[in-house]
Amino acid sequence: MILEWKERRAAILRDYNAIIKKILALNDLKGARIKSLRGGYINIVLLATKGEIKRIIKISIDDTLQNEVYWYKEAKKAKVDLPRLISYDLSKKYIPYKYCIMTYIDGKLPNSKALLYSAGVFVGNALRRLHKLHVNGFGSLDSNNNWTNNTWLETLRDKRRFTINDKAALKVLKPKQIALIDSLTIFNKELAFKSARILHGDLYEENVLYSKRLNRFFIIDPSPYVIAGDPMYDVSYSMVERSEGFDAGVKDGYGLDRLTEKELWRLKMLSIFNTFYEMTWYLENTDSRREIEKLHKSLINKLSSV
Numbered sequence: 001m002i003l004e005w006k007e008r009r010a011a012i013l014r015d016y017n018a019i020i021k022k023i024l025a026l027n028d029l030k031g032a033r034i035k036s037l038r039g040g041y042i043n044i045v046l047l048a049t050k051g052e053i054k055r056i057i058k059i060s061i062d063d064t065l066q067n068e069v070y071w072y073k074e075a076k077k078a079k080v081d082l083p084r085l086i087s088y089d090l091s092k093k094y095i096p097y098k099y100c101i102m103t104y105i106d107g108k109l110p111n112s113k114a115l116l117y118s119a120g121v122f123v124g125n126a127l128r129r130l131h132k133l134h135v136n137g138f139g140s141l142d143s144n145n146n147w148t149n150n151t152w153l154e155t156l157r158d159k160r161r162f163t164i165n166d167k168a169a170l171k172v173l174k175p176k177q178i179a180l181i182d183s184l185t186i187f188n189k190e191l192a193f194k195s196a197r198i199l200h201g202d203l204y205e206e207n208v209l210y211s212k213r214l215n216r217f218f219i220i221d222p223s224p225y226v227i228a229g230d231p232m233y234d235v236s237y238s239m240v241e242r243s244e245g246f247d248a249g250v251k252d253g254y255g256l257d258r259l260t261e262k263e264l265w266r267l268k269m270l271s272i273f274n275t276f277y278e279m280t281w282y283l284e285n286t287d288s289r290r291e292i293e294k295l296h297k298s299l300i301n302k303l304s305s306v
Contacts, residue, residue, distance in 0.1 A: 008061045012044060012097060019095050023057060024048065026094060027087055027101055042224055047104060054104035056083065064224035065098040066090050067140045071222040072102070074198050078129040081122075082219045105218045107209030113245045119208045120249020122217040123238055126203075128254055131231035133198040140225050152193040152229050156273065157186045159226060164276065168283040172296050180303060185273040191266060193230035201226040203238050205246045232263055236271040240278050241298050268302070275299045 012019065024030050032050035042062040048055045058065065065088070072085040088100035110119040137147020139155040149155045160182070169178055185191065200207075201223025209218045226233065238250045259267065279295035282288055 009044065012059060012061065019059065019097070020046070020057075022095050023059075023099060023101075026089075027055075029053075029055065048101075054106075055086065056102045056104050058100050058102070060098040062224065063098060063143065064140065065100060066143065066145060067224045067227050068222055069100055070141055070145075071198070071200070071227050074133055074135075075130060075200075075219070075222075078126075078133055078198070080126045080129055080219060081216055105209050105211060105220070106213060107211040107218060110205055110208060110210045110217070110246075113243075115210055116205060116243045116245035117249040119205055119210065119217055120238075120242075120246040120251075121253035122249070123203055123208060123219070123246075124235075124250040124253020124255070126219055126253075127200070127231070127234050127238065127250075130200065131197045131234065135196045135198055135228045138196050138229050140223075140227055147228065152196070153186065153189070153191060155226060155229050156191070159277070160186050160273075163225070164280050165284050169276070169280045171283055172279070172292070173299075177300075177303065181272060181276050181299075184269055184303075184306060185276075188269060191230070191269055193232075193266070196228045197231050199223070199227050199229055199231065199234045201234065201237070203234060204240075204242055230266060230270065232266040233270045233274070236267050237274045240271065240274045241294055268306075272299065272302050272306075275302060 020034055024032055029048050029050055032048040032053075032055075035047040035049070037045045037047055037056075042060065042064065044059040044061065046057040046059075048057055058068070069085065069088050069090065072082065075082055083102040083105050086101045086103065088098075090098045092098060110116050135147075137149065138152050139147055139149035139158065142148055149158065166178065200219065202221060203219065207219065207221045209220060210216075211218065235250065235254055235256075239247045256264075256267075275295055275298055279292060279299055282292045282295060
């Protein structure tokens with residue numbers, strides 16, 4: 001999949017000037033200066049500056065931008081601090097790619113212990129508000145704006161199938177350990193959550209910006225693959241071996257002491273799933289031995305406590 005994304009990115013870059021010129025002309029930004037920002041695998045991210053106006057432009061590589069557009073619209077209802085969605089085009093009528101334009105947040109990632117704790121509290125509070133929003137499907141939106149899954153377990157199984165590499169996992173786990181993780185998560189009927197809620201799906205400290213000028217945090221970059229499902233999935237992902245300060249902040253901000261026994265149990269099982277996912281991602285995509293060892297140790301501890 002990553003190879004396919006690289007090929008699509010290369011195709012966009014070949015027509016880069018023509019694509020940018022068209023986007024700017026369509027959105028009253030003609031003549032704006034363009035700066036490339038750090039993007040992930042799924043989007044090319046640009047900063048357009050025209051006088052005092054600054055805008056973020058995202059051009060979709062993996063063709064899932066409808067999820068980000070939907071999420072920003074819904075999250076606004078929850079009164080969560082985030083960039084404002086200004087315009088978008090998902091039709092690919094004007095350029096052969098989906099794109100959106102948002103306000104620019106002049107902020108940085110939280111990097112001190114105090115800021116990380118405060119960011120965690122902010123995230124916990126924001127998730128509480130987001131998780132009050134009900135939706136009528138699970139997973140994400142396809143190109144026709146239909147939900148990809150009918151059930152929560154289908155969503156977990158899809159993520160397991162498409163984003164977790166067994167070959168990578170077998171570098172540090174035994175087959176029986178992988179089978180145990182699957183039995184506790186994707187095949188566990190007790191996790192069949194039925195009342196889907198809006199999720200962020202990828203909310204950790206690197207998707208939080210702190211504006212020193214405004215003294216406020218902002219949430220960015222929802223997942224393109226899981227934005228509807230069990231709230232405990234979101235909370236568990238936000239607390240998968242992040243910094244101690246951030247984890248503690250999420251715990252206090254969300255109010256884990258107010259969760260029911262059933263919610264705490266689901267949180268524990270989904271924490272196993274998300275730790276497994278994170279560990280295999282690092283095994284497949286990086287050489288960060290420190291992160292891999294930390295996640296592996298955490299995963300084994302969680303399995304031994306079941």
